[in-house]
Amino acid sequence: MDGDEKPGFCCKISLMNHPLFDSAGQTYQQTRIAQWDKVARMRDAWRGWGGSYHKRLKEVYRFLVSPGQSVLEIGSGFGELLASVEPARGLGVDFSSEMVNRASARHPNLEFVHADAHDLSFVHETFDVIILSDFVNDAWDVQRALEQIRPLCTPQTRVIINVYSNLWQTILTLAQRVRLAAPMLDQNWLTTDDLRGMLNLAGFETIRDWREILFPLPIPLLAAFCNRFLVRLPVFRDLALANFIIARPQPVPVEEPSVSVVIAARNEAGNINAIFERTPKMGRATELIFVEGHSKDDTYAAIEREIASHPSTSSRVLRQSGIGKADAIRAGFDAASGDILMILDADLTVPPEDLPRFYEALRSGRGEFINGVRLVYPMEKQAMRGLNFLGNKFFSWAFTSLLGQPIKDTLCGTKVLWKKDYERIAANRAYFGDFDPFGDFDLIFGAAKLNLKIVDLPIRYRERTYGTTNISRWKHGMLLMRMVWYAARRIKFV
Helix, strand or coil, X not given: CCCCCCCXXXXXXXXXXXXXXXXXXXXXXXXXXHHHHHHHHHHCCCCCCHHHHHHHHHHHHHHHCXXXXXXXXXXXXXXXXXXXXXXXEEEEEECXXXXXXXXXXXXXXXXXXXXXXXXXXXXXXXXXXXXXXXXXXXXXCHHHHHHHHHHHEEEEEEEEEEEEXXXXXXXXXXXXXXXXXXXXXXXXXXXXXXXXXXXXXXXXXXXXXXXECCCCCCCCCHHXXXXXXXXXXXXXXXHCCEEEEEEEECCCCCCCCCEEEEEEECCCHHHHHHHHHHCCCCCCCEEEEEEECCCCCCHHHHHHHHHHHCCCCEEEEEECCCCXXXXXXXXXXXXXXXXXEEECCCCCCCCHHHXXXXXXXXXXXXXXXXXXXXXXXXXXXXCCCHHHHHHHHHXXXXXXXXXXXXXXXXXXXXXXXXXXXXXXXXXCHHHCCXXXXXXXXXXXXXXXXXXXXXEEEECCCCCCCCCCCCCCHHHHHHHHHHHHHHHHHHHHCC
């Protein structure tokens, strides 16, 4: 778009004679445009059951899209969904001039363009989020449309798609006949597998998919119960009206980023030398940041001695002002200068020699949040007590269900992510609350809320060779149960 164009600017870009359309495609598009122009005029004075459906869609998208981002919506209609996510920069594209005119009048702070999504060559910017809500059901060439949005993405862009489930085809047809739903022409009834394949062909990778909206009628309490709770349960979720998919551009490796390894150290004096000796150099530069947490032994002095003994290793030590591992990790992350942030437990139960595998998984783009997993390989005999092992298994199952991405080991201390993503998690922390003493769930919840690609990385878990654990099984176990309940309300049943 030209730099001097104002929000609310509306232009028309005609593709009816574009070489990408043969005669059948031109007829298809012309028929669709006439249909949606007619629907726009109808909706000026008529509402069917779609009002409840679109209300729920807006609730879902407000959860998925944080306010203040740049957002492009393809097939933007009246612009209600785009406006609901409160973008700092919002652009809507629709091939119905009647829809665009109404959207521009209703939302003068946003920009709406009359154009066809099969050719977006006129757009010269990138977006944080691209929305295709009920668009691919009606598109002539879905793969072509997805290919058009690929140049408008950065590596961090998220593409969010929702489509009708083909299980609802008969119900929707009947609803249209009795004027409970807007009339539609023949639709593309695409499964999530179809969409994954098309996204892959267009240069995208699927992060997760799920289902929404079991009861699209505006009946108080019943609609909320069905659409927030019942639709999440087995059997019922397969009957949902809307299929959702979140995707990202297929990753491109980053060349030689710098690394900050953050170590929360409390009563770990006997492990400090080994941390210096065994932590590999990674990327363009590697720094060690120790956060000493009110130790009863001489941990702080041991860190100072080792810093002096290893002048070639970039390192520093902070005295923790607060309490708890989460507070220590946050202090270390705030002080870190690296592009990549790593957590290394000072007890060395996760070997420092494994850190390059985490580095490569993140640098290569295979994941955006790399989570260590202790529960794959056999453990050394005293590495984890039996009840702790069972507790980890339970929380792994619970959070995999809650987050929609596989999380096999929630409490492994080693987690790796980009600093820019951590800063976004920290900015969004108030959504979940601040009561995680470990920091593991704070980061996992935040990564899931930002729709980051979470990847489990198995490691061999070792026995402690110095000191004792700082974790109380029963006290902290009850706190984690509270967090499961809180996350269920804030993530899954929203």
